[in-house]
Amino acid sequence: MKRFAIVLAAGQGKRMKSKLYKVLHPVCGKPMVGHVVNTVQQVHCERSVVVVGHGAEAVRSYLQDTAEYVLQEQQLGTGHAVKQAKDLLGGEEGSTLVVCGDTPLVTPETLENLLNLHESSNAAVTVLTARTDNPKGYGRIIRGEDGNVLRIVEQKDCSPEEDAVTEFNTGTYCFDNKKLFAALEKVTNQNVQQEYYLTDCVSILKEAGETVLAYQTDDYAESIGVNDRLALSQAEGYMRERINRAHMLNGVTIIDPASTYIGADVTIGSDTVLYPGTVLKGNTVIGEDCVIGPDSDIEDSVIAQGVSVKHSVLSHAEVGARASVGPFAYLRPGAKLGEDVKVGDFVEVKNAVIDNGSKVSHLSYIGDAKVGKNVNIGCGAITVNYDGYNKSVTEIEDDAFIGSNVNLVAPVKVGKGAFVVAGSTITQSVPDNDLAIARTRQENKPGYAEEIRSRAIAKKNNKS
Ligand code: UD1
Ligand code: CA
Helix, strand or coil: CCCEEEEEEEEEEEEEHCCCCCHHCECCECCCCCHHHHHCCCCCCCCEEEEEEEEEHHHHHHHHHHHHEEEECCCHHHHHHEEEEEHCCCCCCCCEEEEEECCCCCCCCHHHHHHHHHCCCCCCCEEEEEEEECCCCCEEECCCCCCCEEEEEEEHHHCCCHCCCEEEEEEEEEHHHHHHHHCCCCCCCCCCCCCCCCHHHHHHHCCCCCCEEEEEEEHHHHHHHCHCCCCHHHHHHHHHHHHHHHHHHHHCCCCCHCCEEEECEEEEEEECECCCCEEECCCEEECCCCCCCCCCCEEECCCCCEEEEEEEECCCEEEEECCECCCCEECCCCECCCCEEEECCCCCEEEEECCCCCEEECCCEEEEEEEECCCCCCCCEEEEEECCEEEEEECCCCCCCCCCCCCCEEEEEEEECCCECCCCCCCCEEEECCCCCCCCCCCCCCCCCHHHHHHHHHHHHHCC
């Protein structure tokens, strides 16, 4: 049987009280609607249609061509939203999943179970339900005496008895596609909110004598619909646990899962150890046998195997095998460290390649630079890459030695095996294997320290 999906993402999300459209709010770093669309893709739907409205452009530009789109110009309710997909999907035969863009925790396994139950029972609709003691804000599942589902009643439309029901609608459904669009024609907005409720399709199909089923998930987390920031933080908590658990089962050691934050799209190799305070974001890739943290923030970076990163911040950086970063290093966009490189304490690297085996051990700024292999950059040495208007490049070739506290005023090049003496301010390129010294020569004045001291004491006594 063919499978289709409709994801509802047109609402504004007033209860979020936000400038950001609701379905774009991130959960573990990834917009909610992104989670939902990825999940739907994993059950192999022929077509996935996202209903957009509020923030349509922003949602489309985030999801790109991972889905088809229909525009719901006015947000007249979830039933009205699904109906907008009629031109695209109305003619199809098969099963159609409807999922709300604000339920980021629903899993592919559950969707698969829902589809299987639905298809094997020849149902017109199968609703994914869950139970909780206080299903505040959710539609209640009303069953008849025989236990069969009769209808869904929104909390605002509930009688006191209905309000007491603990089984609720998660907002995920599987419909017979043709029967879905036929039922939607009969939905009205005669309710407290004056909206066209998708949930009314359930009673419409039941009354037409169709098979209406519910599939209950035991995992309350899966059912969370994020309507406000409280639910957003709950969703974040459950998602974080789920992500951490998956990495641990995959062979990653997480010393303290409660203080470790891993984005939904991060990958980590086995035998890597994450210390407390590790935050891994975006499309970060971490290899095997790394030691990350404590207290490190790594975003959209690629880290090879055997790397150590301590107390450091990395953004759009690449780190080669066995490199060591930190403590207290800052790798900014375009920082590319080769294998066995050391970038030590209080070193900042931006838009610079540092090739295999080179060391920048302490207190340096390396920006807009190309550093060769086995280069040693001494404590406090910096590239002077900016004149207030233009950025210029510093090149340091293989095996060069840059002494402590050297200023390399770009554009400038230090040749292979060259030696730059500590404290030099280098403004001209240094040929291969030359020694460059660019500082005033030292002069010692014998006994003059005593002279200076007695002058200072005399001055002080004169004042008092
Ligand atoms: C809905 C269900 C409720 C269920 C809950 C689960 C209805 C009437 N109610 O309520 O039974 O328990 O989800 O989380 O369906 N949307 C549109 N266009 C609209 C209105 C909504 O695209 O005109 C989208 C929203 O962006 C959102 C989703 O549909 O992603 C659900 O809408 P929302 O207003 O959050 O519905 P709930 O009140 O949570
Ligand atoms: Ca909702």
